[in-house]
Amino acid sequence: MSAATRWLRGPWGTPIASGLLIVLAAILSLSAGVNPFGAGHHELGLSLDRPLPLLLSDLFMVAAALVAGAPILRAAVRALRVRTIAIDLLVSIAALGALVIGEYWEAAAVTFLFAIGHALEARTMDRTRSALAELVAVAPDVAVVLRDGAQQEIPAAEVRPEETVLIKNGAKVPVDGIVLGGTGALDEASITGESLPVEKVEGDQVFAGSISTGGFLQVRATGIGADTTLARIIHRVEEAQDAKARTQSFMERFSTWYTPGIILLALLAGLLTGDVVLALTLLVIGCPGALVISIPVAIVAGIGRGARSGILIKGGDFLETSAKISAVALDKTGTLTRGRPALTDVTVLDPALDRADVLGWAARAEAGSEHPLARPLLEAAAVEGLAVQGLPESTEPVPGKGIVAVLEGRRVAVGNLPLLAAEAITEDRGAAAEVDRLSGLGRTPMVVALEGRVIGVVAVADTIRPAAAEMIERLHAHGVQKVVMLTGDNRRVAEAVAARVGVDEVRAELLPEDKLAAVRDLQEQGHTVAMVGDGVNDAPALATADIGVAMGAAGTGVAIETADIALMQDDLLRLPEAIGLARGTVAVMRQNIAIALLTVIALLAGVFAGGVTMAVGMLVHEASVLLVILNAMRLMRRRREQSGPAPVGRAETPAPQPVGAGQRR
CATH class of the missing domain: 3.40.1110.10 (Calcium-transporting ATPase, cytoplasmic domain N)
Structure with missing residues (x-):
């Protein structure tokens, strides 16, 4: 199938066909010396007494309205079958009414512009889901395995557990596994978000979907098919992008009351003024299209950009909650420090x-x-x-x-x-x-x-991670009021770490249940708490916190599935990046809601004041939809804050900054 055919069969096919019919109608009307975009005829049916060019012009306008309006009407009927009054119903009633009273241009313009808006929405949602498409694209199709002493190329899904897989230069890694022999460099950007290749030697872990940029590796398969890290990420992102935020759920409930309200307002306006055009214009103007798309497009864009950076957010609800985080609780060993004396x-x-x-x-x-x-x-x-x-x-x-x-x-x-x-x-x-x-x-x-x-x-x-102090500085810059260290280590050691990295509060010599109590205490103080831990002895605190964060989750399938936010790379700076992304996404959501509501209010005022026609109203309405979409797309273009180039191979290999390693025996 050619690109042109795919384009025409996609969401753009309908507006293109309708637009061509409108152009033909305009050409015919202009050839007869009549403005094709002027007032309609205000009569039932087509007049056969009109000159042939004008009659054909009217026919093409009606055809344009029917071509663009048919999918809208079908969507409205489907919604009514499940007892939902959607915005498609408003447009359908307005377009049919315009056709009945002879406002053919208005009917064609309304349906054409709405079709363009629908195509833009579909295209944008596809683009904002591009992170998921990219993940699916990197899934390997074939694998080279050692069987009976010989190399065999087989479908990736047929690799057996514990089988030896050969990874050559330029090949995709088809399984999760452990390097048995050889050396090489792998591009793990699709898994961890790390932009630089990572050197792999014997004993290192590799992930399906990463790409060899050099060397030769023999890998023992430990995860195949749906058990790979890549498969879990794809599943997680699919669920997250479909999950609704609280604001989105509220807006949908609002729309179920708003849409019937607009229909009632239009009906009353028509009955009181006797002006059918006014009533139909109110239906078009009141379409909450930008309002409906304002939240999901921002959520999908935010979650998609996070996935590209190795930040998996469980869904819109958790994205919204993350934007409110005011306190972050951190385990010391393995989080602020390396966990290795x-x-x-x-x-x-x-x-x-x-x-x-x-x-x-x-x-x-x-x-x-x-x-x-x-x-x-x-x-x-x-x-x-x-x-x-x-x-x-x-x-x-x-x-x-x-x-x-x-x-x-x-x-x-x-x-x-x-x-x-x-x-x-x-x-x-x-x-x-x-x-x-x-x-x-x-x-x-x-x-x-x-x-x-x-x-x-x-x-x-133990040695402090080099990015620990910078992470805490960035957390404060992103609006986090308090960073608290929760550790089972002795107070003297904990305070030494805190002094070096800038932690606001230290709670030391804690048992797992004490960490749980500390999180609850922060919540009772009015904080929205994020807890960062290893998911084992910190499990109770992670479950109680408003947001549980798993760091370095690429090698832990359970963490990917259970954490509210899973940071695929063991990189401290991903935490403030995740909070910054959440705050940015929620800010875009609020901006989009404001744009949508102000547009509707301004248009309604313009209708009652006079001067705003049905076509003009729909044009402004679709412009607001486009503005909302473009605003959300900004989230996809934002880049991760950089603190300097990372070394190739292993993240974070600085000179040690020592802290206490615990008590001797």
């Missing part, structure tokens, strides 16, 4: 040794430990080129205090100050003061002792 300090207390000695003994002792604080010591030692291979000759965990290991026949103790007492070490060489200093900075210090004497102190801490 790193070495921050090595203090040497034995003048005969150096940094490498203290860190080396501590790391080698921790090589036999399963405690989370062992890993940052081992990683730091490896980075600094220290030999930590192998295990201690013996390892003895001391619950609540630390660990004691034997290395090369020498006893090494790593832990807190009570461990020194347990080891009968009385001379701390200033370790207590150093521990107190580091603890005051929100870090977790560990004293290192070798053969019964203190040799130094090492400290680890």
Whole structure:
């Protein structure tokens, strides 16, 4: 099917056909020296006594009205069958009435302009849903798999779970999976909204719909078909764009009363004045077309733009609520911080040794430990080129205090100050003061002792995400009054984080039920609360908050389905972007309502004051519809705020900003 054929069979076919008939009628009328857009004949039926060009002109005008009016009348009848009085009924009555009284141009103009308005609405809704169309377009059709030692190209839907899929340069990833081997870069813009390719190595997760921009990957399929992240996103966006906002539901209820009210007003005006044209003009002028489309076009545009940026909003209702957010509650670990401790300090207390000695003994002792604080010591030692291979000759965990290991026949103790007492070490060489200093900075210090004497102190801490402070600054800029940290960590550590990132309030040492109570307390203070958490121990607070936000949801199918807002990329700046988008969308909704109502009021006043005809009224009415549409389309053009280029491969890889990592054992 050619583009021209598709165009004619689409929503533009009717107004094009009607418009051509109007042009033909105008040409014939002008050839007879008569203004085709003047007053009608005010008589029943077509006059056969008129000159042939004028008779043909009238016939073409009537045909134009019938061509454009037939779909409108069918829509009105369908609505009446379900006991709904739609705006199509107003236009149908007005057009039929105009034909009866001989106002052929008015009938043709009204139906033609309404058909144009309908085509514009259909085209706009298709365009605002373009984010969904783009997601569907990136869904892969084929996959290359390894079966019986040979490569086979099969439909993507036929990939089996746990099967090895090969991703070559330029290919679409057909499944969710884990990289088994190879290296490559994937464009994940359709999934996370990240504009730069992401480097993938063994153990990394990949998503269906992403596109290889280089390299070769072997992927173990973990999600296929409807179980992929892409499929969940498509389903979520479909539901969200169809979900109605509270304002939209109100406007629809308003229209069910408004439309019969306009019909009654037109009937009374006609009976009291005896002016049928006035009554019909009131029907046309009163069409709330711009009012009806003002909300859904903004919602679809807002949700569609969010999806393009990796921001999934559950529906119009949640979009409206998000625009009212005045307080944001954040978990600390994994949200404001990375949730992964790193070495921050090595203090040497034995003048005969150096940094490498203290860190080396501590790391080698921790090589036999399963405690989370062992890993940052081992990683730091490896980075600094220290030999930590192998295990201690013996390892003895001391619950609540630390660990004691034997290395090369020498006893090494790593832990807190009570461990020194347990080891009968009385001379701390200033370790207590150093521990107190580091603890005051929100870090977790560990004293290192070798053969019964203190040799130094090492400290680890979680690291603050580089965008944390900027996120909070942007939240305030978007109208959020209070940003509250809710954490189960100790208060000293929590306050150290808060001081660095600019959090307004800290609530520390909380259990899951305490976080729930904190959210309720904020709501009782009159705040509309958004809660950002990991969805596990924060589940009660997320469910209670007005808006629950899941961050980095691309790898979590449950979060995509259950969160009110799912931020596909683990990027803190997406949170203020989501709130800014919600506020912008609601602002457009309000502007559209104002445009629609002011247009109707002005036109009604113009009709009663004189000077506004049926055709002029419909022209202004359709202009208001176009203005509402263009206003909503601005949402699609807004770009995400940028804070500078992100590194290719991994998001956020700055120098560590240490904070406390919790208590030692």
